[in-house]
Amino acid sequence: MKKKDTTSKGLMLVGSLRTSGVTVYMKQGKLVTRSSNSNEKRSNTLPQFIQRQKMRHSVQLWKMLKFCETMFTQRPTAYNNFMSLANRMPVVFVEKLIDQASFLMPGIPVSDGTLPAVQQQLGEVDGTPALITDLQYGKYFYNEKLWLYTAEQNMEGVPRVRFSKRDVSTHEMTVVDGHLVLVGEEFADEMKGWALVRVVDNRCSPQTIVTRCTLYQQYTTEEALQTAAKSYKGLTDHGFLSPR
Numbered sequence: 001m002k003k004k005d006t007t008s009k010g011l012m013l014v015g016s017l018r019t020s021g022v023t024v025y026m027k028q029g030k031l032v033t034r035s036s037n038s039n040e041k042r043s044n045t046l047p048q049f050i051q052r053q054k055m056r057h058s059v060q061l062w063k064m065l066k067f068c069e070t071m072f073t074q075r076p077t078a079y080n081n082f083m084s085l086a087n088r089m090p091v092v093f094v095e096k097l098i099d100q101a102s103f104l105m106p107g108i109p110v111s112d113g114t115l116p117a118v119q120q121q122l123g124e125v126d127g128t129p130a131l132i133t134d135l136q137y138g139k140y141f142y143n144e145k146l147w148l149y150t151a152e153q154n155m156e157g158v159p160r161v162r163f164s165k166r167d168v169s170t171h172e173m174t175v176v177d178g179h180l181v182l183v184g185e186e187f188a189d190e191m192k193g194w195a196l197v198r199v200v201d202n203r204c205s206p207q208t209i210v211t212r213c214t215l216y217q218q219y220t221t222e223e224a225l226q227t228a229a230k231s232y233k234g235l236t237d238h239g240f241l242s243p244r
Contacts (some may be wrong), residue, residue: 045237049229050091057094058086060102061161065110068149068165071197071204072112085109085208092219093228102161103216104153104193106209110163111149111197113204115141118196122187122210125176129187131194131210135180137170141200146170148182151193151209159215168196190214 062082072081086109094101119134146168154160173180186192193211197204218224229235 043236044229044232044234046235049225049232049235053093053228054087054089054091055083056099057092057102058083058089060100061086061108064102064161065108065163068110068163069147070111070165071199071202072109073114073202073204074112074206081112082109085112090216090220092216093221093224094219095228095231097231098158101159103159103219104151104161104191104209104211104213105216106193106211108151108161108193108209110151110195110207110209111147111204112206115198115200115203115205117205118198118207120194120196120207120210122194122212125174125181125183128183129185130174131182131187131196132176133180133182133196135196135198137175137178137180140170141198143200145199147197147199149195149197149207149209151195151211153191153213153215155191188212 062079065082066078070078070082072078075081075084089105089107092103092105121132123130123132125132147165148168150164150166152162152164154162168182170180172182174183175181182194182196187194190212193209193213195207195209197207199205
């Protein structure tokens, strides 16, 4: 009986194998290896740079917000839900050296759900700063809770937005023209922002931050774009700021 051949035939490749910066492939029956590192400059057109900066900022905001109890119920994951909503915000341009920075601005999403949104704005009640809402006194859902999110611009080291959340009772709110209002000197702070969220069981209202903070605006200019792009070795198309 013929002895079974158990000798290894060696590596069998279909196509190529890329690992540790080396590409291995067959060419005319011979095994060829070459470096898979490209010296070609990464494309960085203006639209690409804008989207990368948006993504960068949204990710940094989420890294801080996720430490709070949040409800984003309209997409498969809270992260995807947040990122989709955050993509609508103005783009801020920062240098690579502080690419972990985040900035307080109006419109930062803190929740997304199917309950009616709470219309809210910062103002005054009898000369005292207040968070004014359109919630009607006495008209609540059964088991409804109110969550107040506070966002604060921290400027120690790399600028970052920090978030906190607390339950609010309607008993601590003031009734003005039939609507519920939160009154206090804290609502005059120009380095803070707020959002009041309605919660009923696993449902919530879609809410975003309202704030008086304008620090972020200096990072939305043409000058900020060019400075940031330079720190990333420039734009491929040498683009200038365009409407976003």
